[in-house]
Amino acid sequence: MAHLYRNARIHQIFGANTDVGKTIITTALVRASASKQRTVQYLKPVSTGPLSDADDIFIKRYASDLQGNVLQTCLFRFRDPVSPHLAYNLERARNGDSSAARLKDGDLINAIRSHISEIACSSDQRMDLYLETAGGVHSPALTGTSQADFYRPLRLPTVLVGDSKLGGISTTISAYESLLMRGYTIDAVVLFKDDYYSNASYLLDYFGERSIFLTSLPLPPPMHSDPDENFTITKEYFADIQDEGYPEALVDHLDRTHMRRIEELHSMAGRASNKLWWPFVQHGLVKDEKGVTIIDSAYGDFFHTYNALPSETTPTPNLMENVFDGSASWWTQTFGHSHPSLALAAARAAGRYGHVMYPQAVHAPALNLAERLLEDGPGKGWACRAFYSDNGSTAMEVAIKMALRAYCKVHGKNMSVKEKEKLGVLGLRGSYHGDTIGVMDACEKASVYTCEWHSSRGFWLDAPSVAIRSGKTMVDVPESVSACFELAEDDFVFDSPATLYDVSGRSTSRLARCYEEYIKSCLRHLENQGSPRLAALVLEPLILGAGGMKFVDPLFQRVLVDIFRSTTVASPATGRWSGLPVIFDEVFVGLYRTGWESCAPILGVTPDIAVYAKMLTGGLLPLAVTLTSQHIFDSFLSESKADALLHGHSYTAHPVGCEVANTTLSMLREQASSTEWSEMKGAWCSPKTSNPRRQDTTMWSFWDPSFVNSLSHLQSIDNVMTLGTVLAIKFKGSAEGYQSHLAQSRLSSLSNNPDDELSDFAVHYRTLGDVAYFMSSLNTPLEVLRKLESKIISTLNNM
Amino acid sequence: MAHLYRNARIHQIFGANTDVGKTIITTALVRASASKQRTVQYLKPVSTGPLSDADDIFIKRYASDLQGNVLQTCLFRFRDPVSPHLAYNLERARNGDSSAARLKDGDLINAIRSHISEIACSSDQRMDLYLETAGGVHSPALTGTSQADFYRPLRLPTVLVGDSKLGGISTTISAYESLLMRGYTIDAVVLFKDDYYSNASYLLDYFGERSIFLTSLPLPPPMHSDPDENFTITKEYFADIQDEGYPEALVDHLDRTHMRRIEELHSMAGRASNKLWWPFVQHGLVKDEKGVTIIDSAYGDFFHTYNALPSETTPTPNLMENVFDGSASWWTQTFGHSHPSLALAAARAAGRYGHVMYPQAVHAPALNLAERLLEDGPGKGWACRAFYSDNGSTAMEVAIKMALRAYCKVHGKNMSVKEKEKLGVLGLRGSYHGDTIGVMDACEKASVYTCEWHSSRGFWLDAPSVAIRSGKTMVDVPESVSACFELAEDDFVFDSPATLYDVSGRSTSRLARCYEEYIKSCLRHLENQGSPRLAALVLEPLILGAGGMKFVDPLFQRVLVDIFRSTTVASPATGRWSGLPVIFDEVFVGLYRTGWESCAPILGVTPDIAVYAKMLTGGLLPLAVTLTSQHIFDSFLSESKADALLHGHSYTAHPVGCEVANTTLSMLREQASSTEWSEMKGAWCSPKTSNPRRQDTTMWSFWDPSFVNSLSHLQSIDNVMTLGTVLAIKFKGSAEGYQSHLAQSRLSSLSNNPDDELSDFAVHYRTLGDVAYFMSSLNTPLEVLRKLESKIISTLNNM
Numbered sequence A, B: 001m002a003h004l005y006r007n008a009r010i011h012q013i014f015g016a017n018t019d020v021g022k023t024i025i026t027t028a029l030v031r032a033s034a035s036k037q038r039t040v041q042y043l044k045p046v047s048t049g050p051l052s053d054a055d056d057i058f059i060k061r062y063a064s065d066l067q068g069n070v071l072q073t074c075l076f077r078f079r080d081p082v083s084p085h086l087a088y089n090l091e092r093a094r095n096g097d098s099s100a101a102r103l104k105d106g107d108l109i110n111a112i113r114s115h116i117s118e119i120a121c122s123s124d125q126r127m128d129l130y131l132e133t134a135g136g137v138h139s140p141a142l143t144g145t146s147q148a149d150f151y152r153p154l155r156l157p158t159v160l161v162g163d164s165k166l167g168g169i170s171t172t173i174s175a176y177e178s179l180l181m182r183g184y185t186i187d188a189v190v191l192f193k194d195d196y197y198s199n200a201s202y203l204l205d206y207f208g209e210r211s212i213f214l215t216s217l218p219l220p221p222p223m224h225s226d227p228d229e230n231f232t233i234t235k236e237y238f239a240d241i242q243d244e245g246y247p248e249a250l251v252d253h254l255d256r257t258h259m260r261r262i263e264e265l266h267s268m269a270g271r272a273s274n275k276l277w278w279p280f281v282q283h284g285l286v287k288d289e290k291g292v293t294i295i296d297s298a299y300g301d302f303f304h305t306y307n308a309l310p311s312e313t314t315p316t317p318n319l320m321e322n323v324f325d326g327s328a329s330w331w332t333q334t335f336g337h338s339h340p341s342l343a344l345a346a347a348r349a350a351g352r353y354g355h356v357m358y359p360q361a362v363h364a365p366a367l368n369l370a371e372r373l374l375e376d377g378p379g380k381g382w383a384c385r386a387f388y389s390d391n392g393s394t395a396m397e398v399a400i401k402m403a404l405r406a407y408c409k410v411h412g413k414n415m416s417v418k419e420k421e422k423l424g425v426l427g428l429r430g431s432y433h434g435d436t437i438g439v440m441d442a443c444e445k446a447s448v449y450t451c452e453w454h455s456s457r458g459f460w461l462d463a464p465s466v467a468i469r470s471g472k473t474m475v476d477v478p479e480s481v482s483a484c485f486e487l488a489e490d491d492f493v494f495d496s497p498a499t500l501y502d503v504s505g506r507s508t509s510r511l512a513r514c515y516e517e518y519i520k521s522c523l524r525h526l527e528n529q530g531s532p533r534l535a536a537l538v539l540e541p542l543i544l545g546a547g548g549m550k551f552v553d554p555l556f557q558r559v560l561v562d563i564f565r566s567t568t569v570a571s572p573a574t575g576r577w578s579g580l581p582v583i584f585d586e587v588f589v590g591l592y593r594t595g596w597e598s599c600a601p602i603l604g605v606t607p608d609i610a611v612y613a614k615m616l617t618g619g620l621l622p623l624a625v626t627l628t629s630q631h632i633f634d635s636f637l638s639e640s641k642a643d644a645l646l647h648g649h650s651y652t653a654h655p656v657g658c659e660v661a662n663t664t665l666s667m668l669r670e671q672a673s674s675t676e677w678s679e680m681k682g683a684w685c686s687p688k689t690s691n692p693r694r695q696d697t698t699m700w701s702f703w704d705p706s707f708v709n710s711l712s713h714l715q716s717i718d719n720v721m722t723l724g725t726v727l728a729i730k731f732k733g734s735a736e737g738y739q740s741h742l743a744q745s746r747l748s749s750l751s752n753n754p755d756d757e758l759s760d761f762a763v764h765y766r767t768l769g770d771v772a773y774f775m776s777s778l779n780t781p782l783e784v785l786r787k788l789e790s791k792i793i794s795t796l797n798n799m
Helices: A022-034 A055-063 A084-095 A105-121 A168-181 A199-209 A227-244 A246-275 A340-352 A364-376 A392-411 A417-421 A510-529 A554-566 A630-634 A655-672 A675-684 A692-697 A705-713 A742-746 A782-797 B022-034 B055-063 B084-095 B105-121 B168-181 B199-209 B227-244 B246-275 B340-352 B364-376 B392-411 B417-421 B510-529 B554-566 B630-634 B655-672 B675-684 B692-697 B705-713 B742-746 B782-797
Strands: A008-015 A039-048 A069-078 A127-136 A158-161 A186-193 A214-218 A293-299 A302-306 A320-325 A385-389 A424-428 A458-461 A465-469 A472-476 A534-539 A568-571 A575-578 A582-585 A609-612 A624-628 A717-723 A726-731 A762-764 A766-768 A771-775 B008-015 B039-048 B069-078 B127-136 B158-161 B186-193 B214-218 B293-299 B302-306 B320-325 B385-389 B424-428 B458-461 B465-469 B472-476 B534-539 B568-571 B575-578 B582-585 B609-612 B624-628 B717-723 B726-731 B762-764 B766-768 B771-775
Touching (some): A008 A022, A008 A105, A022 A039, A022 A055, A022 A069, A022 A158, A022 A246, A039 A055, A039 A105, A055 A069, A055 A227, A069 A084, A069 A105, A105 A127, A127 B168, A168 A199, A186 A199, A186 A246, A199 A214, A227 A246, A246 A293, A246 B364, A293 A320, A340 A655, A340 B168, A340 B340, A364 A385, A364 A655, A364 B246, A385 A392, A385 A630, A392 A582, A392 A609, A392 A624, A458 A534, A510 A554, A624 A630, A705 A717, A726 A742, A742 A766, A742 A771, B008 B022, B008 B105, B008 B168, B022 B039, B022 B055, B039 B055, B039 B105, B055 B227, B069 B084, B069 B105, B105 B127, B158 B168, B168 B199, B168 B340, B186 B199, B227 B246, B246 B302, B364 B385, B364 B655, B385 B392, B392 B624, B458 B510, B458 B534, B465 B705, B510 B554, B554 B582, B705 B717, B705 B782, B726 B742, B742 B771
Parallel strands (some): A008 A127, A008 A158, A158 A186, A186 A214, A424 A458, B008 B127, B008 B158, B039 B069, B039 B127, B158 B186, B186 B214, B320 B762, B534 B582
Antiparallel strands (some): A293 A302, A385 A624, A465 A472, A465 A717, A726 A771, B293 B302, B465 B472, B568 B575, B609 B624, B717 B726, B726 B771, B766 B771
16 A cells, blocks of 8 residues: 655654644645645645644645645544544534444545545656644544554655654654654654754754754744734744745755655665575576565555556556565464564563573563463463474474484484484475475475485375365375275265364274275385384374475374374384374464464374464564473483483574564464454354364365355366465466476466556465465455455456 | 562653653652551652752652651752753753763662662561652653663663643653563553543553553642642642542552562562473473573663572562673673664564565565675675575575585586485584584584484594683694694794784794694595595684684684685595585674674685674574575576575564664674774784784784783683683583583582672673683673673682
């Protein structure tokens, strides 16, 4: 929803407090702009109090004598001279419409956005637009939301009017900090010069140190009781300060910041191509700068990106695009970008602790987070310890180290160091646990994610996957698996996804027996081959993420865990191994990404070790945790320091991350009981599976069932599948896997900015070879999801 | 400097603005406390304006009729009725002492701290203390520093007096955010109830949602022109609100928060011992809760820790200790804990971006950081690309992956996948590069840092180390090295550390020839053995950190790089290898930790790949970067996606980390040109080495030369060494290495809280077996360093 036009400079005017002279300073700005022969638009979105006192009328009164074309607009006007949220309530009460639907933030922001677009795009003449807010930065908007939050979706460049009165140093700095914390760029601070309190002189140094432009204007004359006299002296004031050049210098500065911003954005793609080394990007294929996404800011589900070559449908095209973050920024986004609660949580911990030493120490954010995760989170009922690290990959390295030690403690008493080095893991083909080499070794080398030192240690099974194909929910059983058992269509076709995800209800099915046969035969084969011992089972529950967004039949994973735990297989080498321990990598699937806090209840088994990251911090910054059971922890206990888990990072349990995670978990808890979620669950929940006892393990999705069904019938699509926020679309006709550009090319028009910028948005999406996937945040509004669905359908229909 | 007393509850009163009724509300609090038969201390640190209007006099006037013992104190009083910083300047001008030394923040805070300690410790009677600040939260203190920053070292529990006037919603919320961002705990918000603006009703919901207690008091009567009448009605007001129970309810709430805080802190060691799994800690050795450091907050170089069993030297001991962070929180701290500029940088990026997708995208914080590092930072002159990851370990994994690919591109055309898996690195014995398994493999398995899957790939040389022993600067040459060449004492004893670190001046020395002989003979031996090919040289320049804080002779590293780069050694296997590429792991030593931005200029050679982390973010949160030269980058270029560097983390280049790093680099630049640094450099710089051309590569240290010299003569100490902020002390008489508890036990009294809490602090330090090390931030005040030095000396003398 951001705006940036080459010929139209837009600034919003915030006040450090009410009654600091916002309107007078804005009038001075309007006059200075007008004197440069430009069109000047003054926008007061909401005005309260009698018309005669209204700010737009003031502007009209004192800026109408100039050569430039000055236009004033007020979008919402209320007669009571109180804060907009109160005035709105009074008006509603007076009109008797207090029961009618209230205006929402989005409605109002859209009205403002439309107005700005309309006037900015209507002409290629040089134009300055000043939007004046009401009261102070946190004064409530009409809806009651603080203005600093309310206006954030537009993120307009900002002029802060400082407070020149006694106490004004404090209110000015605090207002500045509240704006900064919400990601606004403050192009200038302006205030009156009061020689007695000399706030301006203090603040000039203060903001100078912070490279913020500050200018001060002479104090306006005191209000005169005679209106005519008042008009005359006020006129004179404006004329005087204009003669002295104050407002013009400010306008020149704002012009420069505007042009610099465009130049800066314009240069970024080229500079980035020259200096950055992107992950997973073949720089040899980034042929020109158009392939680089320039992210100016982000809010909610949307990136605000710079478009150097916007379609020229209007005289002055908007250089900013609104792009839906369709990969939830690599599966991290939880409540959308730039959520003020998370920003404040980060600042709070940074201000109280910074980072502090963690071994054998404790601080509240780390302790509270551990307790929540273990006692009232994904570890509830089985986990007893929390070990922190920095990301999913390191947390999985920790998990592997824990599992190997636990295994060796029981089974490795006579093993040599070299034998221990050769211990393997059991996993699924297509697994992915991160990019550090230790966890790469826990995956097949055949995978695309490899490097020179990658030397796989273990064995990987073929896993059956879940698909909705032409409206039918089914399991695709690989030949290697089905070869073990004769299956009929009834065995792998289901009446609904909910039935398929009812693992316990399927435990005695023929498919369960088939899986058992296959897994046991693989293990027998391994044993006969004399393969290295298997020390751990490592699974991504429900979905193999980076490995192709493959939805694995949960029954298969359940049977696998049961066999791994119960079977004791004789090893040809030095004895016997029993199937311990089990690691769940829930970095991607956990914390409600797939609809549940943990996938363990879906499988009906708990792990010995589980790993969380990504959404743990609400999508703000890196932090990961490895949860473990008591017996894993006990494997490291002794009287010798060398037996300790010798793994740590400098920023282990950094307070900022832990505090943000605590805030995230509170917000998750609230979201999980929201009516939006109940509605979405209801849409997926057939009467048969709506048993309230099982409600919390019933399959559901953010994506509409009829949309998913429609997709699954499309000619170009092999199958689709969804769980929670995740939607995967597999295209027909490619066997190149990760190297394939099929999905990317089929959907490419989604990433184009729609011509009608007001009603629509472009979509950023990621593909994994022939699979395209889409992901929302946990609070993406339903109307955005529905719009996104129709964009996807129409793109695929137009192919 | 924090305070916490069981029997003395302390709250500071901050105002959302000036003139919001702080003194009236504080008076109400004082009266309510006094009515509970307690001693009440009212502290106004600084008062301005005529005595008759002073806040402490107001308190005296309206709270003297109560049964409790009410005492008022004002520490600094100025007669001009303006902000304290202006009043102080006026007073100085009047007294003609404007040239004399100004009061500093520390002096004033110490005066306040002394006062609080004195009155809190003097009696075990129940006492409430209210400290009233002046003006708004960011109003300048006497020194000109914003009060929110000024009072932060004490981090007293806070009552925020909200603003009930028009605009007061905004100023109250902004003030609250400024306080939160500085790590204050806000126990209550109090404001007057004005029915017209109804700020209290809005704010009650607002703070309720944030779990902050809010209470509102009836508006006080307007000031009466007749003083006697005014006294009477004001008295009545206080009596009335007391009758209605408002202030008492607030005092009860503050009592509860006080007790809850103590209970919470008291419980933390036990809860932590039950739930947390600490890195590098043998939980079997943490026998009781006393071994757990409870960190309540941190500021500057100090932790504020909770002590459950303080020494009972006073009737009411302070439960908070002031502990110097002697390991700089695992080598991360740069400008001390909780620096407001870093907290604000984090909040700013969180509010503008949150986290955003990075591959093939760009945002300003990541781009600016890359450009700074490459063009005006440690990569200047050789590096062309920046690759981000999350910590030193992952950044080293990236470095290894880059080096292996670059090697294979040149030398590995005919190598099989299995041969590539076996490629090795050349390094130094005792190296450490992190705890992910890939970089563990780049270190010797003999190291303490190992795990089951650790399988070393490469060869590690014995490195000579630098020591100051009995005042003499010398190189300890291992026998394996000296066996190659006949050395005289003159060859390894130096007239100063500066001479030793003049690597180019030593390039033709006999020691250089000795090193060359040793290294070449090792390489020949490897070749004859048919060892795996060496694909990269991996070095921690100057200091092997985690491997025992061993200062390696820089000449040895220089000779090694030269040989590795120039020699082409025939391999018995499939051909020849030439010594490429060279990786510098500067995670610990870089960014001025050892006094220089990069150690490359000291060695006189640049690497092909270098890694930075830890101080990159000023010690706030995890971020790392791998810098590379053009030819390394080019090794990954092709038309195939599978040839790309397939390494990435979800939060790669997270904007919060990058923005904090940009702020850090600006602050580093400023610090590097500070007079404090010039002074410290001067102390180490002998005339012989003070050649201005070489100034920036001259050895220097934060630790005083005479202190280091004294240490090196102590009976119990084998040797000491220092560079930049780092000091290492090696004790005599242990050969157990990492397992040794020698250094820990020798210095243990340092960690005890001194009896005289006002003048002193305890010291948190870390050891690596028989080596103790100490580390400061880059802005640790000289007086703190000197005090720390005398504590270390006196501890060792008392052994």
